[in-house]
Amino acid sequence: MGNYPVSVHDSYLINLASPKPDSADKSVKAFAEELRRTEKLGIEYLVTHPGSHLGSGKLEALERYVANLDQAIALSETEEVKVLIENTAGQGTNLGSRFGELATILEDSGYTSRMGVCFDTCHAFAAGYDLRSAESCAEVFERFDKLIGIDFIRFFISMTVNRSLVPIRIAMNISGRAVSDLMDSGISSMTNGLQPYLRLLKLRKKMILTLS
Numbered sequence: 001m002g003n004y005p006v007s008v009h010d011s012y013l014i015n016l017a018s019p020k021p022d023s024a025d026k027s028v029k030a031f032a033e034e035l036r037r038t039e040k041l042g043i044e045y046l047v048t049h050p051g052s053h054l055g056s057g058k059l060e061a062l063e064r065y066v067a068n069l070d071q072a073i074a075l076s077e078t079e080e081v082k083v084l085i086e087n088t089a090g091q092g093t094n095l096g097s098r099f100g101e102l103a104t105i106l107e108d109s110g111y112t113s114r115m116g117v118c119f120d121t122c123h124a125f126a127a128g129y130d131l132r133s134a135e136s137c138a139e140v141f142e143r144f145d146k147l148i149g150i151d152f153i154r155f156f157i158s159m160t161v162n163r164s165l166v167p168i169r170i171a172m173n174i175s176g177r178a179v180s181d182l183m184d185s186g187i188s189s190m191t192n193g194l195q196p197y198l199r200l201l202k203l204r205k206k207m208i209l210t211l212s
């Protein structure tokens with residue numbers, strides 16, 4: 001795949017947080033299969049949403065999610081492919097709209113070194129994280145950094161907050177070099193869509209300068 005980070009997305013039918021044992025079991029097997037397939041294709045990342053609690057309560061569902069995710073990774077017998085948890089808008093009973101939930105998943109999994117985050121700005125905005133100005137973007141990413149660590153962001157999906165245009169997809173490799181795939185047509189929408197990403201880059205630069 002050269003230097004381009006590449007990711008695929010798992011099936012939306014998979015729910016590793018399901019309180020129903022049969023659907024959780026099917027989801028574990030299906031996710032293990034997704035991992036195997038991704039590894040076989042030589043693709044580095046598998047993006048996934050953290051499932052839905054279906055009324056069973058967030059905390060319990062998060063525990064179940066992590067246990068089932070770890071079980072699927074073990075079952076897949078894969079070694080290379082990394083799992084990117086995507087932040088969600090939190091619609092219905094979806095998990096993963098709060099940074100704290102993502103932090104819990106990454107902390108509690110036995111495979112943290114094989115995990116990261118796919119950051120979707122539109123989902124974050126819908127979940128209540130204000131990304132409309134440079135200052136609010138900086139605040140959001142500083143909060144993310146405190147709770148999770150900015151380096152866990154491996155993919156970035158940036159969309160204009162009014163959702164009227166095609167998203168800008170940006171992939172970031174481990175060293176932080178950005179490979180952008182600009183699907184947008186309008187200059188103004190690109191500026192809006194890229195704003196959160198530029199803030200993220202600034203924050204990373206500040207961190208690198210602080211470390212060196």
Ligand SMILES: [Zn+2]
Pocket residue numbers: 009047048049086
């Ligand atoms: Zn997604």
